Amino acid sequence: MTESTPPQAPSDGYAAALAELQKILDALEAPDVDVDALASHVDRAAELLRFCRERLVAAETQVTEIVAGLEDLATESDTPEAASAADPDG
Structure with missing residues (x-):
């Protein structure tokens, strides 16, 4: 696999990727x-x-945007x- 090839995402997302990583590590x-x-395990x-890192970066970006909003x-x-608009007598 080359660096330009997007990682194959697990069908169940981030949690499934972590579980698969744990199985590989074991x-x-x-x-x-x-x-x-060995080589195929390390490649996977x-x-x-890479998939997990992309998901974490995307989640961090989304949370940052929500907090900024x-x-x-x-x-x-x-x-x-805003205070005077909220106070009809003001």
């Missing part, structure tokens, strides 16, 4: 590790790690114009 740490399958683990909303409600 297989690699076993005393009777199959040397013939690399795909899964909430901060903007809080800032707007703290302005005098």
